[in-house]
Amino acid sequence: MDVLLNEEEQMLKNLAREFLEKECPPEMARAMEADDLGYPPALWKKLADLGWLGLALPEAYGGQGLPLAYLGLIFEELGRAIAPVPFHSTMMAALTIAKDGSEQQKKEVLPAVARGDMVLTWALLETDPRLLPETVHAQATPQGNGYVISGTKMFVDNFNAAQKFLVACRTAPVSGDKSPVTPLYERGGLSSPPLQRGVGGISAQGSEAGLSLFLVDTNLPGISHTPLGTMVKDKQSRVTFDRVAVPASSLVGRLHQGWPVIEGMLDRGTILLCAQMLGATRKDAEMGIDYAKNRVAFGRPIGAFQSIQHLCADMIVWVDGVQLLTYEALWRMDQGLPASIEISQAKAFANDKCEAVVRSSQVIHGGIGFMAEFNLNLWFRRVSSWTMRMGTSFEHRARIARALLDQPGRVRLGESMYDLAPSG
Amino acid sequence: MDFGFTPRQEALKQEVRQFIAENVSPEVLAEAAKGWEEGRGPRTRELLKKIADRGWVGISWPKEYGGQGGSRIDQYLVEEEFARVGIGVGGAGSGAPAILAAGTEEQKQYFLPRIIRGEIVFGLGFTEPQAGADLASLQCRAVRDGDEYVVNGQKMFTSSAHFATHLYLMARTDPEAPKHKGISIFLIPMDTPGITVRPLWTIQSNPTAPLGTTYGQARTNEVFLEDVHVPASCILGEENMGWYVGAMGLNLDRVGASRYLLSVSRDEDIINWVKENDFQGFTPAQDPAVRDRLAELWIEAQVCRLMTLRSMSLVEHGGKFTYEGSAEKVFSPEHGVRTTETITQVLGPYAQLMNGSPEAIEDGIFAHNVLGAFQSGINHGSVQVMRDQVARRGLGMPRS
Numbered sequence A: 001m002d003v004l005l006n007e008e009e010q011m012l013k014n015l016a017r018e019f020l021e022k023e024c025p026p027e028m029a030r031a032m033e034a035d036d037l038g039y040p041p042a043l044w045k046k047l048a049d050l051g052w053l054g055l056a057l058p059e060a061y062g063g064q065g066l067p068l069a070y071l072g073l074i075f076e077e078l079g080r081a082i083a084p085v086p087f088h089s090t091m092m093a094a095l096t097i098a099k100d101g102s103e104q105q106k107k108e109v110l111p112a113v114a115r116g117d118m119v120l121t122w123a124l125l126e127t128d129p130r131l132l133p134e135t136v137h138a139q140a141t142p143q144g145n146g147y148v149i150s151g152t153k154m155f156v157d158n159f160n161a162a163q164k165f166l167v168a169c170r171t172a173p174v175s176g177d178k179s180p181v182t183p184l185y186e187r188g189g190l191s192s193p194p195l196q197r198g199v200g201g202i203s204a205q206g207s208e209a210g211l212s213l214f215l216v217d218t219n220l221p222g223i224s225h226t227p228l229g230t231m232v233k234d235k236q237s238r239v240t241f242d243r244v245a246v247p248a249s250s251l252v253g254r255l256h257q258g259w260p261v262i263e264g265m266l267d268r269g270t271i272l273l274c275a276q277m278l279g280a281t282r283k284d285a286e287m288g289i290d291y292a293k294n295r296v297a298f299g300r301p302i303g304a305f306q307s308i309q310h311l312c313a314d315m316i317v318w319v320d321g322v323q324l325l326t327y328e329a330l331w332r333m334d335q336g337l338p339a340s341i342e343i344s345q346a347k348a349f350a351n352d353k354c355e356a357v358v359r360s361s362q363v364i365h366g367g368i369g370f371m372a373e374f375n376l377n378l379w380f381r382r383v384s385s386w387t388m389r390m391g392t393s394f395e396h397r398a399r400i401a402r403a404l405l406d407q408p409g410r411v412r413l414g415e416s417m418y419d420l421a422p423s424g
Numbered sequence B: 001m002d003f004g005f006t007p008r009q010e011a012l013k014q015e016v017r018q019f020i021a022e023n024v025s026p027e028v029l030a031e032a033a034k035g036w037e038e039g040r041g042p043r044t045r046e047l048l049k050k051i052a053d054r055g056w057v058g059i060s061w062p063k064e065y066g067g068q069g070g071s072r073i074d075q076y077l078v079e080e081e082f083a084r085v086g087i088g089v090g091g092a093g094s095g096a097p098a099i100l101a102a103g104t105e106e107q108k109q110y111f112l113p114r115i116i117r118g119e120i121v122f123g124l125g126f127t128e129p130q131a132g133a134d135l136a137s138l139q140c141r142a143v144r145d146g147d148e149y150v151v152n153g154q155k156m157f158t159s160s161a162h163f164a165t166h167l168y169l170m171a172r173t174d175p176e177a178p179k180h181k182g183i184s185i186f187l188i189p190m191d192t193p194g195i196t197v198r199p200l201w202t203i204q205s206n207p208t209a210p211l212g213t214t215y216g217q218a219r220t221n222e223v224f225l226e227d228v229h230v231p232a233s234c235i236l237g238e239e240n241m242g243w244y245v246g247a248m249g250l251n252l253d254r255v256g257a258s259r260y261l262l263s264v265s266r267d268e269d270i271i272n273w274v275k276e277n278d279f280q281g282f283t284p285a286q287d288p289a290v291r292d293r294l295a296e297l298w299i300e301a302q303v304c305r306l307m308t309l310r311s312m313s314l315v316e317h318g319g320k321f322t323y324e325g326s327a328e329k330v331f332s333p334e335h336g337v338r339t340t341e342t343i344t345q346v347l348g349p350y351a352q353l354m355n356g357s358p359e360a361i362e363d364g365i366f367a368h369n370v371l372g373a374f375q376s377g378i379n380h381g382s383v384q385v386m387r388d389q390v391a392r393r394g395l396g397m398p399r400s
Helices: A007-023 A026-033 A043-049 A068-080 A087-100 A105-113 A193-198 A260-294 A307-334 A340-372 A376-385 A395-405 B009-022 B024-035 B040-055 B074-086 B095-102 B105-116 B240-253 B257-277 B288-316 B326-352 B363-379 B383-394
Strands: A122-125 A137-141 A146-157 A164-170 A212-219 A223-227 A236-249 B124-125 B139-143 B148-156 B168-170 B183-189 B195-201 B218-230
Touching: A007 A043, A007 A068, A007 A307, A007 B218, A026 A105, A026 A376, A026 B326, A068 A087, A068 A260, A068 A307, A087 A105, A087 A122, A087 A164, A087 A212, A122 A146, A122 B074, A146 A212, A146 A223, A146 B074, A212 A236, A212 A260, A223 B024, A260 A307, A260 A376, A260 B040, A307 A340, A307 B288, A307 B326, A340 A376, A340 A395, A340 B148, A340 B195, A395 B257, A395 B288, B009 B040, B074 B257, B074 B288, B095 B105, B095 B183, B095 B240, B124 B218, B124 B326, B139 B168, B148 B183, B168 B240, B183 B218, B240 B257, B257 B288, B257 B326, B257 B363, B288 B326, B326 B363
Parallel strands: A122 A164, B124 B168
Antiparallel strands: A137 A146, A137 A164, A146 A236, A164 A212, A223 A236, B139 B148, B148 B218, B168 B183, B195 B218
16 A cells, blocks of 8 residues: 555656656647647657557557556646647547457557557547447448448547547447436446446346447548537547448457447546546646735735635645545556446546636636636636546446445445445 | 555454454443543453554554554554444554654653553643644743743643543743744643643533444543643653644644544445435435435545545655645545535434434434534644645745
8 A cells, every 4th residue: 555656657757747848838739729630740759759659558569568557647747738639539549449459450550559650539429428328329230241330429539630430339229128228327337347246237248238339440431520619629529420331340349249348448538537637737726826826915925815825725635636536546447456436436526626626726816817818728628628528527426326325235435346245 | 556455454454353343342332432421441441452462553663662663554454443443542642653753762661552551541731722723822831940840721622631641731831932932742640739620511412422423522621730740851852842743743643544534434324324224215325416415425535535545655655744634634524524414414304313312313423423523623733724734834835
């Protein structure tokens, strides 16, 4: 038990910070908001040269095979620097291919990602924005030696920059009775088999969801996209599939068994986003605290007023909380332990507290923080938008409530929540 | 980062649980629950001695003073298991850490082994009627007179005074110096002539709290010191350095298993209660608003746990807290209050029923907690003072 970073972890973090402070000033994030591609290819190439893009990918495919926690530390620093790179969407897809892809898919994608020659993304959400299997209506129909995909996907990150993406499609109707499908987040984390026993007979295969995941080229005929106008001016798209033919080899994992694969992807994506939010929020808090030390009002720095000091104290306490929850989830994932509850803990807390912290920092800055040309808003808008993605607080708390309340056995802090002991 | 315990530590946990199952009877617990009113009874003393004989008290203290020279994490694990059944072990309190840090060799040899054996219990003589949060403005005087000090003054909220063997006293030794620099700490036997203890009864004294209440202190005390003559060797650390000696002990006292469990036990209790109970078909555990709120509190409780483990990790590294102990002392007590108050809204009018009342839930512990929970945000440095410390020490914010 040692929740602090060890020497190697701290060194990696320091190196990442030094590099990004030099190579990725906030002006870069600002410039990319007006850029069509949305990221600087030269910086992307440098990240590849540093080994970051292959950091957590298998050594056999050009990666370094390092723990996910190390990648989390990189995300923390990328968040701190609000680096405008398509790192998150690329890693979500690449890590999923590394875990669940075919040999051919791994060979085709992973070395190219590690070299910085391929940007990836993923497409799951449709009209209903919840991260649930029943919200997926896009259809993949068998045809000839492959499938034909039709449907519309929302909030596809970096679609304009990506060469390939993972697309979740319905290949079979939702099985089971006619009653409405219980949100799977509420069922308590399908990615963690022990819990499934605890919450009452959820199929370990997830085949009842009837979903399949495909690795698709973004430039195939029949795919079109419309950019969405976000508060961050980042690149998200609505993507439409009009009878898009894909080969059978594009299937990732097994047919109709896509949901556990997708859940793994979402879990990794969620915790890496937490790490990114953590880094950005801590930096934002530091800017607020520095401003309070220097801004003079009523004849003294406003940071000498207790009302401001206590606001700042809470900001740091909350950011520390996000950090501890995030690190614990990452550590568990690297140990091969179930972590869906810890991931949800981190994201729900981060959603609420990171938003509160960046809002407090805006309050401390007063009117100047509201000005477009003042840099603080670059962090504020990003953190705020990240709280809205990869699961809302309500979704994540519903998953925790399910684990807490809907399986027999008594809860105890510090003990596993995935397989509660019988009552008594 | 490493969020797991070693197999040896897991085995230690099991060993302690086994010991508790075999040795902590309902009779002992009932007696221990009355400890605040009546002091330690014979069963409690016997149990504490058995625990000490197993080597489970002061695990991280040096061997030459009766400790095990072991890890602070081990000590935490043992303390948590006992704190969960309402038994405080581990020489908890400010005294021992301060003696370890600032005591003379003679003081360490005398006090520490006796603290481990449960023979010495300190009463904390810090607060005064006019010096609470602003402790450094205390007025109790200790005047050097040859080989002695003569102490005069009044102390408040010395909760253990009626069963303590010694007073861990802060007194002013230099009234001319700036207020933080004229204070010393003394370790004074309670039976020294001139010391009078008077009870102060809290809002939890009628009825007194039942077993299992997290916040259930029925009694505290005021202590009067009139011409109390003590040998000069009673001083802990250098004369006029008492503020800093005391702060060391307090910092360590603010973190650890008992403080953590004080803040989070209610989370487990209400969740386990709603899982097993309903009101004639109304099941709070199925109410979406209740579910969302309990999940939110559970996440906060995890943060409390992790902040405690962070403090333990820092101690284990031999490091000092800059603000981390204070951060924990802000977040955890306020969390405990949020949970306590949420419970009142989950149980509604049932939450007002005290022990002894017909229809009381869990013998009224939730009602008792409402009366006492906020107390944890006040004692040992209020959450407001803790926020000052986070801001000033941790973030370097200006005083003026």
